[in-house]
Amino acid sequence: MTELWQLDPDRALPAEPSTRDLARTIYRHAAALPLVSMHGHVDVGLFAANQPFGDPAELLITPDHYLVRMLVSQGYRHSQLGVPPREGAQGADAAEQDPRAVWRRFCENWHLFRGTPTRYWLEHELAEIFELSAPPSAANADALYDELSATLQREDFRPLALLERMNVEILATTDSALSDLSGHAALARKLGAGRIVPTFRPDSLVHVGHQAWPAEVAQLAEVSGVDTGDYAGFLAALRSRRRAFIEAGARATDHGHLSADTTPLPVATAERIYRDALHGDVQPGDTEAFAAHMLFQMAEMSTEDGLVMQLHPGVLRNHSSDIYRQYGPDQGFDVPVRVEFTRNLRPVLEKFGLSRHFRCILFTTDETVYSRELAPLAGAYPSIRLGAPWWFLDSPEQMLRFRQSAVETAGFYNTSGFVDDTRAFASIPARHDLSRRIDAGYLARLVAEGRLPMDEALDTMVDLAHRLALTAYAAPNN
Incomplete structure (x- = not known):
């Protein structure tokens, strides 16, 4: 019989022998826990069809x-x-x-x-x-x-069997606000409610002026049953779609804007921009101003319906216009840029930051803001949780720097647990495993340095690997 390929059981654990021994114990305590995969991009149709x-x-x-x-x-x-x-x-x-x-x-x-x-x-x-x-x-x-x-x-x-093999407890897909959610309905009938759930992604609708925007607004009216001929109807249609997502099991919204700006506009200005956009007459700066305004509106809607708001600004999409023109989005040419949170989020946090009805998870691809901005915000506002390092930051060294930068200010319990953010279905358990190994190494160092007793390290490890994500992404009204 051919000998199978064997990986190093200590991969990604600390190299120093005594700390590695501690890390082994901590990692094994959580290695077999179910995976809570709350922000992914695997197409729900893959599971609905369940073909080889x-x-x-x-x-x-x-x-x-x-x-x-x-x-x-x-x-x-x-x-x-x-x-x-x-x-x-x-x-x-x-x-x-x-x-x-x-x-x-x-x-x-x-x-x-x-x-x-x-x-x-x-x-x-x-x-x-x-x-x-x-x-x-x-x-x-x-x-x-x-x-x-x-x-x-x-x-x-097959896809659904692999979901079991991977020990995925719950998986969230990311879905256009225009989705009819039929795939999720079919899966809920087959698997039961709450196993594979949608996430509400309205980005294309709140960025006015792009070529497809008028058609998408018309489609929003069709799928919601609400007239989107004016700004008030547009907001009502978005609220209707959010309710439909919640009925399908959604726990969160997702917003991938370039900036974290949340400055609201006067109603008359928002109405004017919306009206101009319907007529194809978007003025310079209106797209950015309306997008910031709509982040504020999305936050307000989250206080009403309980969906967790995920915000991950700071990525310049489709850096190569040739690749975008030829192959479309999400082809590896989204590139991080520097991003500012403290001032940009202040409008939302002044209004909703202390509310028990608002929950927001902040992600970044700019690791320079962890200790300077994000950890202090998460360490103060009860509505804020700091998202895991992801995308370009979900690597061993940067995961470790995240813990070193954020924990001393925000603690462990103002973070969201691990989020894998992948389109590659089979990579989900690998990403969670790497996160667990890096966290085990970080906790082992705290134990070795006498900064945390072993029993607390083991309990924290379970929280980081499993419980925190379930808490951060609690279902609406829970």
Whole structure:
């Protein structure tokens, strides 16, 4: 029998021997806890259809923008990695139709991922979940492809079965405010309520002036049954959609603006901008002003209906206009920028920050603001929780720096628990495992330095791995 690929059981734990021993104990205390995955981007249709994955490239390579962007940075084109062009895109190459060729390109370039969190996640996926016999290489690409293809045809590796194998207790998808939520309704009938839940994402609707905005506003009217011909109707339609999401099990909203600005506008100004936008006449600065205003409105709506507000500003979307034009959004060309929270959030926090009816989780891709702005805000306002390091920050070194920067000011219990933020379904357990190992190492150091007794470290580890996320994302009215 071929010996299976074995990973280092102490990977990502501290190197110092005595601290590592402590970390092993702490990690094992939480390693098998169920996963609470409250902010992901896996398509709900994957679970509703529950069909076998077509091939290894479709599962592991093409949807993973971390992986794709690394290969693109080395000269590969998106098309060579199986990414299809947008419908009608001019100048875009047709996507590679041979998934084995895509897989070979990945295996031949395994070395590119050395030292990256992507390498850690991929190793965990391939060795722990799919039980491949060896790490990828140019020499074994075809053999591994055949091995994994056979595994993916098994009933116990269909999407819903993998959800069980991964020990996912609850999974939240991220859904357009325009979604009819039919996939979630089907899954609730099949799995029971609250297992796979939607998250309300209104970004495209609150940023006026983009080409598709008038059509989306018309669609909002259709799906909500509320006339959106004026600003008041627009707000009423959004409230209606939020209620529909709550009925489908939603626990949160999600907002990915460039800025954290939450400055409200006078009603007359908001009405004027909305009216102008309906007529295709958006003035300079109106898009940004209206988006900031709508963040304030979303916060107010959260005080009314109980949805947790997730805010993650500071990313310049679609940095390459060519890639966006040819392949669309979410192709690895969203790049972080510096972001300011303290002044920008003050309007919302002055109004709602001390309210027991408002809950907001703040995320960033700018780690310079953890100790200067985010930890002090979370350490003072009862409505604020500090989100986990994610996206470009969910790496071992930056996760550790997050704990070092934030805990002394905000404590552990003003944070949200881990959020994996992935489109690559099979990477969910790998991301949670890495977070648990880094937290175990941080807690072990506190124990080794006499700053925390072991029994409290073990209890804190369970909170960080499981309980905090359930608390931070409690269902509305709970």
